[in-house]
Amino acid sequence: MSNDHHHDHDHDHDHDHSHLSEMDARVRALESLLAEKGYIDPAALNEIVEIYETRIGPQNGASVIAKAWVDEGFNTWLMEDATAAIHSLGFTSRQGEHMVAVANTEHTHHMVVCTLCSCYPWSVLGLPPTWYKSPPYRSRAVIDPRGVLADFGLVLPDDVAVEVHDSTAETRYLVVPKRPDGTQGWDEKQLARLVTRNAMIGTGLALNPADLT
Amino acid sequence: MNKPDLTALEGMTLRQGEPVFAEPWEAQAFAMVINLHERGAFSWDQWANALSQEIHSGIDRPYYRHWLAALEDLVVELGLSSTSAIKDREQAWHAAAARTPHGEPIEL
Known part of the structure; x- marks a missing residue:
């Protein structure tokens, strides 16, 4: 997958493509890894967020x-x-x-x-x-x-x-x-x-x- | 669902008993901790300690950045994943975003 250790980050903003913030990518990384191994249930995460985030x-x-x-x-x-x-x-x-x-x-x-x-x-x-x-x-x-x-x-x-x-x-x-x-x-x-x-x-x-x- | 005791966590801001998220990733990071705990990956005390350690690490950063850093450390410490796997996957998500046309869901 990764062919470069010293990856050159392309900071040109291409508005036709998506961009993830550093924190977004870190959260997605952890979430996808833990879900693959069955340590978390992605569907349950949505429920948890909804239980807590109701009126605020x-x-x-x-x-x-x-x-x-x-x-x-x-x-x-x-x-x-x-x-x-x-x-x-x-x-x-x-x-x-x-x-x-x-x-x-x-x-x-x-x-x-x-x-x-x-x-x-x-x-x-x-x-x-x-x-x-x-x-x-x-x-x-x-x-x-x-x-x-x-x-x-x-x-x-x-x-x-x-x-x-x-x-x-x-x-x-x-x-x-x-x-x-x-x-x-x-x-x-x-x-x-x-x-x-x-x-x-x-x-x-x-x-x-x-x-x- | 039995809600874990959020007041046991250092520095936790609650409004009407509920956490306050500034950005969606914060809620996602929050939910991961609740779910890992529910599924028995760690005890609530273990989490409270990991978070407290991070808050006292001397690094000044917003609350949920501490939260995610503490979670990453605990995940590695418990052997649920490794630092290199997390880093690789993070880059994979950035790469996935870069090749995804705006407006479509980003997938690995």
């Missing part, structure tokens, strides 16, 4: 959305320069990727897909759910977005267009769901509870006040 991550994104709902100036900033607006709330990704916010309207529903699990705005959404990384979601979201949304229990009227955004390593999308009716006078903290992770990926809508118990 998406809270950041929810507070961004809630602020955009109540603060017109912030909303404008978010739509024009999401990277800076999100950063102003203290949520920064070490990867420094470009964030783009896309807002749902009465006529357009946005949803986000990526073919690489790392292309996910985890500074605001936490870790990607397993289904987001699954091949069926990745391929079907582009071909049949309405079918995928229906699987999530979201059936949109025919006059609402669905726009699918394909994340890249450089650009990640955050969906700004529509503010639910019946929330006049709510403060940011209350509103944030209505913003689910799926609403910010576009595979769901924000909750209604009645959904909170």
Whole structure:
């Protein structure tokens, strides 16, 4: 396999090809070796991550959305320069990727897909759910977005267009769901509870006040 | 599932009783330790000690870098793999990434 001990690292960035960070590669190395020998079960790793990572991550994104709902100036900033607006709330990704916010309207529903699990705005959404990384979601979201949304229990009227955004390593999308009716006078903290992770990926809508118990 | 006692680990940051990950690889490294422990590769005390040693190694680095370094050391110490095998595999992953068109899953 390895023909060079003093490997020359090619630091030219070729954006047509993938790149793993040092830590990513080290983790993958260990994981693949241990899985081959049966010391770990890769499927169990996903479950473990999901057990622990439930509410923490998406809270950041929810507070961004809630602020955009109540603060017109912030909303404008978010739509024009999401990277800076999100950063102003203290949520920064070490990867420094470009964030783009896309807002749902009465006529357009946005949803986000990526073919690489790392292309996910985890500074605001936490870790990607397993289904987001699954091949069926990745391929079907582009071909049949309405079918995928229906699987999530979201059936949109025919006059609402669905726009699918394909994340890249450089650009990640955050969906700004529509503010639910019946929330006049709510403060940011209350509103944030209505913003689910799926609403910010576009595979769901924000909750209604009645959904909170 | 019986959750191991995370509070027994030195320097562990918890929010509402759950660990906080800054990047996906950190969660993956975390989950590997939990799974290895569940499957009996080492006791929780063994892990807590390995992690503590790493934290006190005098090297200043972010928490989960300590975590992964401690895990790599423990894996080698227990004979589950070797340093050279880990290094080789790491290079193989970099090579795999370099030949994978963007947007496709990276596979060895």
